[in-house]
Amino acid sequence: MLGKLLKRYLSPAWLLIIAVVVFQLAQSIASLMLPTLNADIIDNGVVTGDIDYIWQTGGVMLLVSLVQVVCAIVAVYFGSRLAMGMGRELRGDLFHRVVAFSQREVGQFGAPSLITRNTNDVQQVQMLVQVSATLMVSAPMLAIGGVIMAVRQDVGLSWLMAVSIPILLIIVGLIVWRMVPAFTQMQKKIDRVNQIMREQLTGIRVIRAFVREREERARFATASEDVMATGLKAGNLMALMFPAVMLVMNVSSVAVIWFGAFQVQDNGVQIGTLIAFLSYLMQILMGVMMATFMFVMIPRAAVCANRIGEVLDTEPSVAAPVDPKAAPAAIGRVEFDHVDFAYPGADEAVLHDLSFTVEPGTTTAIIGSTGAGKTTLIGLVPRLFDVTAGSVRVDGVDVRDYEPDLLWKRIGLIPQRAFLFSGTIASNLRYGDEEATDDELWEALELAQAKDFVEAMPEGLAAPIAQGGTNVSGGQRQRLAIARALTKRPGIYIFDDSFSALDLRTDAELRRALDTHLPEATRVVVAQRVSTIQHADQIIVLDHGRMVGVGTHDELVESNETYREIVDSQLAAEAAA
Known part of the structure; x- marks a missing residue:
C-alpha cells in the first residue's frame, strides 16, 4: 500500500x-x-x-x-x-x-x-x-x-x-x-x-x-x-x-x-x-x-x-447514481414503498415493510418508543442510509436516482442533536443559503422563535458561536438549527425530535408560525411529546421497526392500543407532576 x-x-x-x-x-x-x-x-x-x-x-x-x-x-x-x-x-x-x-x-x-x-x-x-x-x-x-x-x-x-x-x-x-x-x-x-x-x-x-x-x-x-x-x-x-x-x-x-x-x-x-x-x-x-x-x-x-x-479504498455505500434521472418539479411528496432497512452484520432488520405517503403541504408525525427506528426511518429520505429493500421516493423519483446535491436542496433536515459550527450566528444560518440577506436571516430567526434572544445579544447576527454551539443553551441551539433549515427554504422539512429541547410554549408558538408562514411546505416530524404532534395530518406509530398504526390523533386514540399507551403514560406523568 x-x-x-x-x-x-x-x-x-x-x-x-x-x-x-x-x-x-x-x-x-x-x-x-x-x-x-x-x-x-x-x-x-x-x-x-x-x-x-x-x-x-x-x-x-x-x-x-x-x-x-x-x-x-x-x-x-x-x-x-x-x-x-x-x-x-x-x-x-x-x-x-x-x-x-x-x-x-x-x-x-x-x-x-x-x-x-x-x-x-x-x-x-x-x-x-x-x-x-x-x-x-x-x-x-x-x-x-x-x-x-x-x-x-x-x-x-x-x-x-x-x-x-x-x-x-x-x-x-x-x-x-x-x-x-x-x-x-x-x-x-x-x-x-x-x-x-x-x-x-x-x-x-x-x-x-x-x-x-x-x-x-x-x-x-x-x-x-x-x-x-x-x-x-x-x-x-x-x-x-x-x-x-x-x-x-x-x-x-x-x-x-x-x-x-x-x-x-x-x-x-x-x-x-x-x-x-x-x-x-x-x-x-x-x-x-x-x-x-x-x-x-x-x-x-x-x-x-x-x-x-x-x-x-472504501467506497461509500451511498454513492451518486451513474445515470441520474432528471429532477421533476419540486412538489414535496415523500413515498415509502415496502421499505426494509438493516445495518451491516445485524441479525435482523431495523425497519420492516414500511409503506406510507407524505402528501405535499401536510404534516406527518412519527412516534414510537425508544429504539423503534424513528431516526433511521427519516434518515432514509436524504440518503444518510440506503434502503436494503423497497424504495423511498421524493416527488416520484427514487432517492437513489437523484444527484445528491439536487436531493439535498429539496430537504431541510434538523437533526435530533443540534450542532452549530464555530463562527457567528449569521455564518451558521448561511449554511442553509450562502446568499441569504440579513433580512432573510432575521425572518428565519423570527419563525424559529429565536429572534428575541439574538436581538438581546450586543453583536446581533455577528454574535460569536463556539464550536458545537456550547456558548448557548440547548433550547437556543435547537432554535438556531431550525432557523438554519428555514433559511434554506426547501420544500420538505424533516424534524428529528427537534422540539424536545423547547418548552411547551415555545414549541406551540414555533408550530403555529410554521403553519402560518409555510403552509405549502411538507413536514415530517419525529417527536416524543404527543402535544407536539396531535394536530398533524397523519401520525405513524412505530413499534420495533414496524408500522402498527396510522391516522390522526383522535383516530389513533380510539383504535390503536400502542398510541393510546403513549398518550396515557404522558398524561399520567403530567398529572403526577
Whole structure:
C-alpha cells in the first residue's frame, strides 16, 4: 500500500523529482571528488613542498565544496516541496472521501480513527517522502560511488568493505524487522488516546456533574502510558540502530588504519591513498547509515499507509447514481414503498415493510418508543442510509436516482442533536443559503422563535458561536438549527425530535408560525411529546421497526392500543407532576 500511495501521489510531480535527482547527483559527485583531491595534496603537494600546487588544488576543493553545499540546499528545498505537496493532496483526498461517507462508514472506522488517519498517519508518510527525497540519490550514490573510488585507490584493503557492509546491513535489517509490530500497535494506541480525549472534551459537563474527573484522568493516563510504553519499545530499537552503525564504522576505521599502516611501512601504498581509502570507506558507511533513516521510518510509514489506504479504498455505500434521472418539479411528496432497512452484520432488520405517503403541504408525525427506528426511518429520505429493500421516493423519483446535491436542496433536515459550527450566528444560518440577506436571516430567526434572544445579544447576527454551539443553551441551539433549515427554504422539512429541547410554549408558538408562514411546505416530524404532534395530518406509530398504526390523533386514540399507551403514560406523568 505504501508503494501504491507513493506511485499515485508522486507521479504528477515528476518535474520536482527530476530536480531533486539532478541536484543530489551533483552533490554526490562533488562529495566523491573531495577525498581524491585531498589525497593529491598530501601525496603531491606536501611531499614535494609545492605550495602553488597546494593552493591550486585547495582552491578546487573549496569550489567543489561550495557546489556541494548549494546543490544540497536546492535538493532539500525541492524535496520539501515534493513532500508537502504530497501531504496536501493526500489530506485533501482523505477529507473528501470521509465527507462522502455515509453514517455506516463513519461508524465502521470511528471518528477518532478517521481524525488520526488524516493527521498523524499522513504526517508519517509525508516525513518518509521528505527524508527519501533528501537521501534517495545521495545515499546510494555515496555507497556505490564510494565502493568504486575506494577500489581504485587500493584493491588490497577492499576486503574490509566486503566484511563491514554486510554486517551493517544485517544489523539494520534485524532491527527494522523488530520495529514493524511496535509501530502497528503505536497507531492503534494513538487512536485510543484520540478517542478518550474526544469523549472527555465532548462530555466534560457530564464528567463534572458526576464528579468523575479523577477516574477520567486515570483512564487517559492509562491510554497515554500505553502509547509511551509502545513508543519506548520502538524508540529503544531505534536507539540501538545508530550505536550499532557507529560501532561498525569505528571498527572499520581502525581496521583500515591498522592494515594500511603495514602497507605504508612496506611502501606498498602512499599515505594520501590510505587517507583517501579511509574517507571513501566512511562515505560508504555514511551512505548506508543515511539509508537507515529511511529504514527506520519505512515500517511506521507502511503501517500508516495501510490505514490511509483502507479509507481511500472504501467506497461509500451511498454513492451518486451513474445515470441520474432528471429532477421533476419540486412538489414535496415523500413515498415509502415496502421499505426494509438493516445495518451491516445485524441479525435482523431495523425497519420492516414500511409503506406510507407524505402528501405535499401536510404534516406527518412519527412516534414510537425508544429504539423503534424513528431516526433511521427519516434518515432514509436524504440518503444518510440506503434502503436494503423497497424504495423511498421524493416527488416520484427514487432517492437513489437523484444527484445528491439536487436531493439535498429539496430537504431541510434538523437533526435530533443540534450542532452549530464555530463562527457567528449569521455564518451558521448561511449554511442553509450562502446568499441569504440579513433580512432573510432575521425572518428565519423570527419563525424559529429565536429572534428575541439574538436581538438581546450586543453583536446581533455577528454574535460569536463556539464550536458545537456550547456558548448557548440547548433550547437556543435547537432554535438556531431550525432557523438554519428555514433559511434554506426547501420544500420538505424533516424534524428529528427537534422540539424536545423547547418548552411547551415555545414549541406551540414555533408550530403555529410554521403553519402560518409555510403552509405549502411538507413536514415530517419525529417527536416524543404527543402535544407536539396531535394536530398533524397523519401520525405513524412505530413499534420495533414496524408500522402498527396510522391516522390522526383522535383516530389513533380510539383504535390503536400502542398510541393510546403513549398518550396515557404522558398524561399520567403530567398529572403526577
